[in-house]
Each structure stands twice: as C-alpha cells, then as structure tokens.
Amino acid sequence: MKIAFIVTGFPTLSETFILNQITGLLDMGHDVEIFAQFNPEEKKVHPDVEKYQLMNRVHYFNMPHNKVKRILKAIFLIFTNFHKSPIKIVGSLNVFKYGKTALSLGLLYTLIPFLDKKFDIIHCHFGPNGIIGVHLKEIGIPGKYLTSFHGYDVNSYPKIMGKNVYNVLFKNGDLFTANTNFTKQQVVKLGCDEEKIIILPVGLRVEKFKFSIRKIQPGEPIKILTVGRLVEKKGHVYAIRAIAKVIEKYRNIEYIIAGDGPLRQELESLVRKLEIEKYVKFLGSVNQDELLKLYQHVHIFILPSITASDGDREGQALVLQEAQAVGLPVVSTLHNGISESVLDGKSGFLVPEKDVDALAERLEYLIEHPELWPDMGSYGRKFVEEKYDIKRLNQKLVEIYQNLIEEKYE
Numbered sequence: 001m002k003i004a005f006i007v008t009g010f011p012t013l014s015e016t017f018i019l020n021q022i023t024g025l026l027d028m029g030h031d032v033e034i035f036a037q038f039n040p041e042e043k044k045v046h047p048d049v050e051k052y053q054l055m056n057r058v059h060y061f062n063m064p065h066n067k068v069k070r071i072l073k074a075i076f077l078i079f080t081n082f083h084k085s086p087i088k089i090v091g092s093l094n095v096f097k098y099g100k101t102a103l104s105l106g107l108l109y110t111l112i113p114f115l116d117k118k119f120d121i122i123h124c125h126f127g128p129n130g131i132i133g134v135h136l137k138e139i140g141i142p143g144k145y146l147t148s149f150h151g152y153d154v155n156s157y158p159k160i161m162g163k164n165v166y167n168v169l170f171k172n173g174d175l176f177t178a179n180t181n182f183t184k185q186q187v188v189k190l191g192c193d194e195e196k197i198i199i200l201p202v203g204l205r206v207e208k209f210k211f212s213i214r215k216i217q218p219g220e221p222i223k224i225l226t227v228g229r230l231v232e233k234k235g236h237v238y239a240i241r242a243i244a245k246v247i248e249k250y251r252n253i254e255y256i257i258a259g260d261g262p263l264r265q266e267l268e269s270l271v272r273k274l275e276i277e278k279y280v281k282f283l284g285s286v287n288q289d290e291l292l293k294l295y296q297h298v299h300i301f302i303l304p305s306i307t308a309s310d311g312d313r314e315g316q317a318l319v320l321q322e323a324q325a326v327g328l329p330v331v332s333t334l335h336n337g338i339s340e341s342v343l344d345g346k347s348g349f350l351v352p353e354k355d356v357d358a359l360a361e362r363l364e365y366l367i368e369h370p371e372l373w374p375d376m377g378s379y380g381r382k383f384v385e386e387k388y389d390i391k392r393l394n395q396k397l398v399e400i401y402q403n404l405i406e407e408k409y410e
Contacts, residue, residue: 151315180337
C-alpha cells in the first residue's frame with residue numbers, strides 16, 4: 001500500500017508513537033511518505049529517523065510566516081504547478097468555502113506536495129490535521145482518509161476553536177481511531193458517529209524495552225523517574241511536592257525528571273523553594289537510546305497527570321507502558337485513559353488528580369515494600385506485551401487500512 005501521513009511537526013522526539021507506526025509499516029513492506037507543517041529542529045532526534053532514512057520521505061509545506069514572502073512564493077508555486085491540476089489549485093483558493101485556511105494560502109501550500117501523487121491511505125494524526133486532510137479530499141486528492149485522535153485534540157482544542165470545529169471532518173472523513181475508550185467517548189460527544197471510530201492504542205517496540213526485576217542494593221538510593229514534557233498536564237508540580245513529603249521521611253531518594261518544556265524554570269524554582277535541590281535532577285530532553293538506559297537504572301516511575309487549566313489532558317500516556325514494559329512499578333492518576341493503560345493495584349497505583357498526599361503515600365508504600373516490585377513489574381510487562389506490542393497493533397492498523405480500501409466500513 002502507498003500511505004501518506006499528515007502530521008504537525010516531524011521529527012518530534014515526544015511523538016514516538018507516530019514514528020513507531022511509520023517504521024512498522026516500512027518493515028511490513030508498505031510505502032510511506034510523511035507530510036509535515038514544519039521541522040521542529042530539536043537538538044535530539046530518535047535514532048530510527050536516521051536508521052530508516054526518514055528525512056528522504058518527508059515533504060514540508062514550508063509556508064513563510066511573513067505575508068509578503070508567503071504571497072510571492074504562492075505566486076511562484078501557482079505559476080510552476082498550475083499545469084498539473086488547475087482545478088485543484090483554484091479549489092485551494094476558494095475563500096468562500098475554506099475561509100481563513102484559503103485566505104492565508106495555507107491550503108495551497110498543503111496541496112502542492114500532493115500534486116502528482118496517489119495514495120491508498122491518507123492517515124492524519126490529531127484532529128486538526130484531519131481537517132486539513134478532508135479539505136484535500138474535497139479538492140480532489142484521491143485516497144481513503146483516516147484520522148487518529150490522541151488527547152489534546154478532543155480536550156483543549158475544541159474549547160479554543162468551538163465544539164463544532166470537527167463537523168466537516170466527521171461528515172467527510174472516512175474513518176477514525178482513538179487511543180483509548182475515554183478518547184473515543186470524547187470524540188463521540190463532539191459529534192462523530194460511534195460506528196466510524198475504532199479503538200487503536202499507540203504502541204511500542206516491546207523487544208527494545210529490556211525487562212529486569214527491580215532490586216535495591218545496600219546503600220543505593222531509591223531512584224524515582226518521571227518522563228514527559230514539562231507542561232501542565234503532566235503534573236510535575238504535584239510529583240515534586242509529593243517527593244518533598246517523602247524526603248521528610250526517607251532521605252535516600254533521587255528523583256529524576258527527563259524532558260523539557262515551557263515550565264522548566266518554574267519547576268526548578270519550586271524545587272529550590274522546597275529546598276530539595278540535592279534530591280532532584282532535571283535531565284532535559286532525552287532520545288530513545290538515552291531513555292532506554294535510564295529505565296534500567298531506576299526503581300519506581302511516577303506520572304501524576306492532570307487536567308490542565310486550558311482543558312488539555314493526556315490521551316494514553318505511552319511512557320506508562322514503556323515503564324511497565326521494563327518492569328517498573330508505576331504511580332499515576334485516575335485521569336482520562338490512564339486507568340485503561342495501568343493495572344491498578346497490580347502493575348502500579350492510581351490516585352486522584354492533584355492529590356499530593358495520596359501520591360506521597362503510594363510512593364512511601366513502594367519504598368517500604370520493595371518485595372512487591374518484582375511481581376508488579378512482571379504484571380506490567382505481560383500486560384504491555386499483550387496489549388501494546390507495536391507489531392500486533394501495526395498488523396491491526398494494516399487490517400483497518402485494507403478494510404477501508406475495500407469499503408467494509410461503509
């Protein structure tokens with residue numbers, strides 16, 4: 001099959017779930033091309049980007065921010081591409097139908113890389129990119145259009161853009177996937193036909209995540225890890241405050257935070273205010289190889305996700321599956337789809353959002369009972385192998401593609 005992925009930025013270190021789909025499809029012999037709005041140009045890149053030479057498969061829309069440059073470049077693009085498909089190009093400029101998307105020339109810049117190309121499937125990740133996709137469909141770019149919803153796109157985005165933001169997408173999109181049942185129900189509430197949504201979790205390459213029984217060596221500090229962007233919904237504030245409470249009772253603690261983001265200075269300031277600097281380490285962004293090594297040298301994983309002030313929430317929180325895969329007992333929150341992706345009481349513990357006392361109590365319980373770590377780790381590993389193995393999930397994805405092409409969902 002020939003498959004196009006429409007994404008926002010590529011390559012993005014925090015979106016390994018998209019990368020795992022792309023590389024998995026390539027391994028299965030399918031032809032994949034990537035269409036992205038921009039290159040985030042992050043300092044660290046997932047090693048699979050180079051291994052699979054994915055940059056040779058990427059097309060950027062490359063729309064200049066400067067209006068004058070944007071218009072001049074658009075004139076050049078129209079002049080050099082008009083002969084390929086005048087009807088499609090004129091359609092992308094239809095302000096009456098597409099409003100600001102056409103007026104800003106964004107739809108034209110999106111269309112150009114698709115001219116002269118044919119795909120069986122156009123797979124759009126996140127709802128806003130699904131809207132871009134169905135606009136291409138209306139203009140005349142052939143193929144079956146699938147949109148995957150993940151989290152922010154059904155939580156904060158509709159609050160900003162209005163509850164009817166996806167009306168055109170739900171009407172003209174061919175099929176949709178959601179990473180959890182919770183996300184699916186959010187999509188339904190926004191107006192999507194429940195029969196057109198399939199639950200498809202995002203997965204990981206389980207074989208890369210080496211399982212090991214967690215043990216504490218004499219004199220070794222208990223190492224607690226969080227992995228995630230430093231943004232509000234990840235709940236770092238509550239983890240730090242919980243760690244501060246734990247330190248009052250247990251001094252042999254090392255808390256490691258992997259990830260970067262806009263809240264870094266605020267979080268570092270909180271650590272100083274709580275006077276726990278010697279116990280907390282900010283690593284910044286880590287790539288996949290660094291993360292795999294990190295997982296092997298810690299004992300407990302914590303991710304106290306919350307509903308952010310703008311309504312943004314987690315979808316699935318793939319790092320929780322990664323942590324379980326390597327054998328770490330996890331502590332997280334009763335938040336969105338997380339209750340579907342952690343075996344509460346078996347592979348970890350879930351507590352109410354923003355409950356610092358409950359987080360601290362669960363951490364202390366794990367610290368006091370290291371004999372529980374092996375069984376919790378084994379439960380988590382088996383759970384991830386059965387439900388989140390990317391090979392199985394990609395096989396299911398291909399089945400979805402094939403059924404969509406054969407119009408079995410009609």
